[in-house]
Amino acid sequence: MKKSTIEVTCDYKDFVVFHTTCKCGDTSHILGTVVEDDGENPYPQVTLYFPCGRFEVHRTWANLPKRIYKRIIDSCKMLFTGNLDVDDEFMFRDESHVKDFRSALEEAINQVEEYVKIKEAKV
Numbered sequence: 796m797k798k799s800t801i802e803v804t805c806d807y808k809d810f811v812v813f814h815t816t817c818k819c820g821d822t823s824h825i826l827g828t829v830v831e832d833d834g835e836n837p838y839p840q841v842t843l844y845f846p847c848g849r850f851e852v853h854r855t856w857a858n859l860p861k862r863i864y865k866r867i868i869d870s871c872k873m874l875f876t877g878n879l880d881v882d883d884e885f886m887f888r889d890e891s892h893v894k895d896f897r898s899a900l901e902e903a904i905n906q907v908e909e910y911v912k913i914k915e916a917k918v
């Protein structure tokens with residue numbers, strides 16, 4: 796499985812992982828997908844993950860005081876409430892990027908389903 800906008804990072808019969816990167820060019824914006832047979836369900840498990848551990852969008856020296864203030868406020872929220880909402884966004888580049896992602900997902904699911912059938916036939 797290899798698509799132009801999809802990078803397969805792990806490809807086993809029961810476990811497939813692939814990544815795709817965001818349109819914005821930020822190398823930390825990755826949409827990861829894991830398709831696996833976890834042995835507990837009759838169908839493959841599909842997990843999407845999107846790391847969003849960054850709190851700052853505009854990293855410039857000009858807004859350094861504002862960034863430091865926000866870090867202090869966010870730290871206080873985490874310290875006193877134990878919660879901090881962090882969100883980010885992932886942008887597909889165009890229609891073909893979405894189609895590549897859909898195709899990779901379908902292909903990974905088919906691969907894992909085939910593995911499950913073979914495994915069940917042996918039982």
Ligand SMILES: [Zn+2]
Nearest residue numbers: 817819821824
């Ligand atoms: Zn992005």
